[in-house]
Amino acid sequence: MDKTTEEKFVTLLEENQNIVHKICRLYTNNRDQHNDLFQEITIQLWRAFPKFRGDSKFSTWMYRVGLNTAITLYRKSKRTVQTQDFDAVMFRISSEEYDDTVEQQLKLMYSAVKELNDIDKALVFLYLEDKNYSEISETLGITEVNARVKMNRVKKKLKKILNP
Structure with missing residues (x-):
């Protein structure tokens, strides 16, 4: 180069x-x-x-x-x-x-997200980065509808993890 x-x-x-x-x-x-x-x-x-x-x-x-x-x-x-x-x-x-201290408030959320599978982790990460579903679908190589459905399922999983 x-x-x-x-x-x-x-x-x-x-x-x-x-x-x-x-x-x-x-x-x-x-x-x-x-x-x-x-x-x-x-x-x-x-x-x-x-x-x-x-x-x-x-x-x-x-x-x-x-x-x-x-x-x-x-x-x-x-x-x-x-x-x-x-x-x-x-x-x-x-x-x-x-700086680890910057994200101390997110420690609980990160531990919950780590329990998810690889694709779900990536989905949450992009969602938390304020990416729209079009960008999420492009990044992950899935359809926009699939990204929305998966995100709704992931939200339910996270609620169960955080509130057993």
Whole structure:
């Protein structure tokens, strides 16, 4: 990739890195796993960036790559995230330090969401990100009607988990 493409990628990633942090928060249990998954998603985004055509917003594309990476690693390793060597990448991305205290109010909700299956987790995540059903369906590769039906079912599941 040329220098301009690299700079564009770094800029877009820095502007949208909270998306990746939120995905990591849903699919990991501690800081080390969070950092490993963040790194793996970043690598996958970098590898896929030349194929990004701009048909959707960068953030929507980023959600899709990030969620697919998290789900694949989660299923493959059963909660032990394997990482790849990052030394081959020639640039540095300034990373905001992830502050666990910022999301203390959501701790109960996150623990309930972690009990859901992978697709339901992704659905809740996108819903909480104020994505409309059209964006959710595009990101997850399902129909808009299916996204609405699944979301209603997930809400009922979460109510049962939170209020046994």
